[in-house]
Amino acid sequence: MALLLISSVATYSWSSLRVRRSSRIFVIAGIGLLGAALVTNPWITLLVISLVYLAMIPFSIASYGRVKRRRAARA
Numbered sequence: 001m002a003l004l005l006i007s008s009v010a011t012y013s014w015s016s017l018r019v020r021r022s023s024r025i026f027v028i029a030g031i032g033l034l035g036a037a038l039v040t041n042p043w044i045t046l047l048v049i050s051l052v053y054l055a056m057i058p059f060s061i062a063s064y065g066r067v068k069r070r071r072a073a074r075a
Contacts, residue, residue, distance in 0.1 A: 009057060009061070010060050010061050010063075010064035011053075011056070011057060011060045012056060012060045012063075034049075
């Protein structure tokens with residue numbers, strides 16, 4: 001997992017997330033539940049977070065490929 005954090009594999013970043021105004025309360029509630037899960041059962045929560053991160057890698061690579069093609073088409 002740590003190797004992916006310093007690799008050149010395309011992954012989503014926090015700065016690319018935009019939360020709509022209508023769903024902000026649900027995001028805050030989800031973060032609160034995540035924090036509670038980390039306090040009550042940290043190992044299972046960290047395992048789930050890691051699995052979600054690994055599952056998102058193919059989607060982020062595909063998304064970056066679309067961005068790369070758009071940039072190449074503009075040039």
